[in-house]
Structure formats: structure tokens, C-alpha cells
Amino acid sequence: MDGGGEPQSAVVGVGEMLSATRESHGLSVADAAHALKLTQRQIEALECERFDLLPGAAFARGFLRNYARYLGIDPEPLLQALAQTDGVGAPELAPVCNAEGTMPASDGGLRPSALPIAVLAVLLLSAVVAGWYFDWFEQPRETAESAQVMETPVAPAALTPVPPAAHLAPVVIPDDAPADATALNPAAAPGSGAPAATGAAGMTGSAGMTGAPMAVAPPLVAEAPEAAAADAAPADAEPAAPPPQLVFRFTKESWVEVRDAAGEIIFARTNRAGTVQEVQGTPPFKLVVGNARSVTLEYGGKPVDLAPHTKISVARLTLE
Template sequence: MSENSQASVGQILRDAREAQGIALDDVAVRLRLMHRQIEAMETDDFDSLGQSVFARGFVRNYARLLGLAPEALLARMQGAPAEPAAVSPAGQSVSHSWLTSPWLILSLLGVLVAVAVPVVLYLWLNSEVEEDSTQRGAVAMQTQVAPAAVPVPVVEPAESVSSVVQAALVPADAPAAAPAEPAGAGTPATPAPAAGSVLHLEFGDEAWTEIKDASGRMLHRQLNPAGGSVDVNGQPPFDVVIGNAAQARMTYNGRPIDLSPFIDATVARFTLEE
């Protein structure tokens, strides 16, 4: 078994940092963490980092900083498999199937457009020709057929006149009009539930917040007033920055999160895993 597969998560991080000649203080500045939090990761003291979601987020960011694949290190934190996966640089290129080549996709789209446009144009022109021929045939039939004599009903007393008018206006075999359905009778559509995880924050005082999802998209960025609250839905992991964090309370999917281990001065910065 190789030396890398026997090493702990903290030893792998420390060896990679020392091999690149990076000081602990530089890592703390670049990750926006405290010196003791970097040392805790390199000594495998993950319990001192708070809840597991914070520890996993710190390890993920540290591995990316050193150019390591974070998933292999996170798997070791959950319990190493029988054959641990070797840690490799995260920037290693991955071969793609020729079926996903953008040139192939563009070529197929070009062929589809080249075939579809002539077919649509042909059908459109033929529909106009057929419509024009139908209109000309109708005009010719109207000029050849003489108008039929319209029978004049015999007018009797007032009651007979009324019955003749009603018979002329309403055909005998006309179906009875269906009652109109009252407006709003349909069942209102039920809104679909929001997908992903939910972050809920409450603010005892004014606090600035920034929250990004797994794709790096900014989900929430604003100054929140005192007494306000906000719910953020998205896909983890979340990158979270909370100003005046001592006056804020957070729950993650209903679980309370202690922000105190991550407050540097007045600002808390951390990553929330799944």
C-alpha cells in the first residue's frame, strides 16, 4: 500500500502545503480562516471545527487551494474504504466522449436546419395554393347557382306573428345552451415545492449577508434590517458570509447552526456541505 493511501487527511494537507512552500499564515489569509483552524485540519482535529458540515467545507476549500481532489479527502473523513482512492490534482484533464463534441452537435443542428427549412417552405407554399383554389371554386359556384325563392309565411293575428318570428329565429332542432360555468370554479393549482436545501436566517441587528450555491451563483446578497429574516433555497455546498454575525441566528434544513466558531472580528465566513 502506498504511503499516500496510509496517510491521514491532515497529513496529506500538511505535506502538500509544505511541498509547495506555503506558510500557514498564507493559507489562513487566502482561506479567510484563523490560524488555529488550519492547524486543526492538519492535525485531524475536526471536532474543534464545529459541526461536520463546517469541517467538510473547510477541508474542501483547503484541498482546492492546494490543487488536490477534495472528494478523495472527504471520503476519508466519512471512513476510509477498503481500497482508498489516490489523491490526484484536481486540474487533471478528463477525456470526453466524441458524442459530446460541440462540433458534432453543431453539425447535426446544421443538417437538421438544412432539411427542415425546405420542407416547411414547401408545405407553406402548397397550403397557399390549395387555399386560393378553394376560394376560386366557391366564387364560381355562387355565380352559377340562382338564388332560391324564399317562402313568405302567412301573417295571422299578433300571436301567430310572434310564433313565426320565434320559429324563424330559433331552429326546432337547436340544442339547449349549456349553463355557463361560474368563474373560479376550477381547482387552483398547487405550487410545486422548492427543490434543494433551505437556509433560514434571523437578524437581531442589521447584518450584511452573501450566499452562493454549488455552481457559484449568488442566491442572496443584501443588508438585512434588524428583526428581519430570510429563507434561501439552493443546491449545496453553500459559501456563506455574514456580517455582524453575533446578532444572527441560522438553521440549515431545520437544524440550528452555531456561528460562533467561525466569527473573525464581526464577520463569519464558512462553507455548508450537504
């Protein structure tokens, strides 16, 4: 009887550690369940050490590992303690021996020789489902609001320079044409046309230049093509500045969550040691970084110190 109580005492404190760490981070059970894609009942079962309420031993180990990583706790000591409990350790598969003797006639029930095969099939199926779940959890969640799409600056449309206006040839008035002051001076008022014509005729007679042709002054020359093209061509538009960029570098495994200005999660995953992640979006950014002492962060090309924002091993900060 004394030896039977030792495995149960080895795991005491696992649930309390998970619950205390979650509360120290200011997270609720609903927050943890949403981040880990679990139900609140499963989170409560882990914190209450009710592993018998979970789908199976493989799922219990996987849930515990992911929960510990989410909170920034090393999962290995917890898994070792979990393996010491009855019914939660790694399943042992024994080879199936063929039954000997005369096989009874089938009466519609499950034959004794088929029972070990059914048990083995259930164990294999549980292992496959557990492996699929963990592989799916490790993949980064894609969001429709992925702010990592780079904005492509629009190149300004090329403007075709306006050709200069053609020079107008001067108009020569023949000798027999009447000296019409209104035609020579279009700006003159209609009411003053007759006096202007009389004055012009008098001046011509006194000067003795009645028979000389009169030429209309040429119009102003249009602006030079080079100057017009220089004025018409706009300065090259400056390309739009790219959105601020977050660069994470991991020396140890760490879980990171990033929310943009709209409060949407644009990045959330567990990152392996030696990897680099780049995230773009609309600031301000709200960051939660697990195992923060093993993460270096750059924002807009400048380093960000996570130490002032770190409690236990999780950093929480907002970057404008």
C-alpha cells in the first residue's frame, strides 16, 4: 500500500505551478484555452491534475507540453513527473500471441482472439491522432489580416512634354487693302473704330508712307520646349515607406504572440532555437514573448530591451 502512493505524490504541484504561472501573467482560463485551441474544461483538468478527464495518455502529455511552453515553463520536469502517475505514462505495446485451441462458433459477439488486435488498433490510432495534433499546433497560424504583405510603391506615370506652339507667320497687308483700324487692333472698342481709322489715315498721309505695306507684329513666342518639359515633369515621387518591421531572433525555444492596432493576432507560434522571424503590420503592436531571456528583438531597425518588461520568463509590452 505504501509503494502505491508514491507515483501519485510525484506529480503533486504540476497543476498548482501551471495555475500560479498563468495567474501571474494575468491570463484567464479562457485566454489559455483560446491560445492553445483547447476547451476550458481541458485547461481546468490540467491545473487540477485530473488527467483521467483528458482523451488519453498521449493527449495528456501533449496538452501539458504545449501549456508549459505557452507559459514559458520548461516542460521536461513536468512530463517526467506526469510519467510517474498511473495511467498517464507512455503506453507499452506488447506483441500479440496467436490464440491456440479450437475456435468456438461465432455467436455474434467479439471473439477473444480479436480483442488484442482491437486494443492494438485503438492504441495505434490514438498515437496517429496525437502526432497529427502536435504537428498542427507547431505550424504558424495564418490570418486573413496578414500584415506581412509588403506595400509596393506605385511608380509615377511618365508625362509626355507638350510640343511648342508653331510660330505664326506675319501677315502683310497689300497696298490696295483698306486701312481698317479695327482689324489691325482687335482690342479696340467697337464704338471707337471710326476715329482710330481717321487718325491712322492722317498719320499715314503726313508721313508719306501711304503706299508702304504694313506688317502685323508677330505673336509672342511660346515657351521653350526644354523649359516646358522641365516644368511639366514632376519630381520623382518618393516611394512609400514600408511599415515598421519586428525581427525576433531566438537562442532557445520560445512562444511569441503579436497583435496589431486592430487587436488582431498577426503572429502566434512556438519558435525553435536558432530561427529568425520577421513580422510586419500596423502599429501599435502588443507583444507577449515567452522565455524572453532567450529572445532578441528589433523594431524598425533598432534593438528593443525586453528585460524591463519581463516578469518571471514572459515579457509583455506595447510598441508604438
